[in-house]
Amino acid sequence: MLSKYNVITLFPKLFEEWKNTGVISNGLNDKIFTLNTINLREYGIGNYKQTDDAPYGGGPGMVMMVEPIDKAIEKNKAEANIFLTPSGAKLNETMINKLHTYKSINIICGRYEGFDQRIIDIHSDYEISIGEAVVSGGEVPAMFLMEALIRRLPGVLGNSESLINESFIDGKYDFPVYTRPETYKNMHVPDVLLSGNHKEIEDWKKNNLKDI
DSSP states (O other): OOOEEEEEESSSGGGTTTOOOOSHHHHHHHOEEEEEEEEGGGGGGGGTOOOOEEOOOOOOOOOOHHHHHHHHHHSSSSEEEEEEEEEEEOOOOHHHHTTTTOOOOEEEEEEEEEEEEEEHHHHSEEEEESSSOSSBBBBHHHHHHHHHHHSTTTTTTGGGGGGOOOTTTTGGEOOOOOOOOOOTTTTTOHHHHHHEEEEEHHHHHHHHHOOO
């Protein structure tokens, strides 16, 4: 399964706190996977380490240059290169399963008006979008993608059964869940969940899954 993650980014510090939280921290501490953040600025051009420039043909904003990203990818080899783009394939469980056939990936985070098309033509194995919305850069989508991948690794989750009934598995959303108190503002936990009858509880859960 996929156990080596390289993130090529202009803002590596954005990942530091995320690496110290929840299942990500647990997996890193237990050496279940490795996560490397690669500062694209180190591969920038000239004295100012330039990584972007004005677009040919005019237009607003700046475009990420091909050369720094090319150098970063060549220096940090992986089995597959993933570019996070608004026009990419939508992330779903089928894509997650496909990516887990690799052992290592590079995730390249865009900024500004996007990538010089030539870097995608040279290196892209996948273009992925996490949804039909625009954000300022690829760093938050990269965290989203990696968390979806990493939580599938054996040993990362405290209870492996958590994966069995998750949303999106088998084309379903998960069933509703409840905890204490039994009654709140005249709203009650379904009686069957308090019954102790395991068969009836399982039937209720299956009947309350929603189609995607």
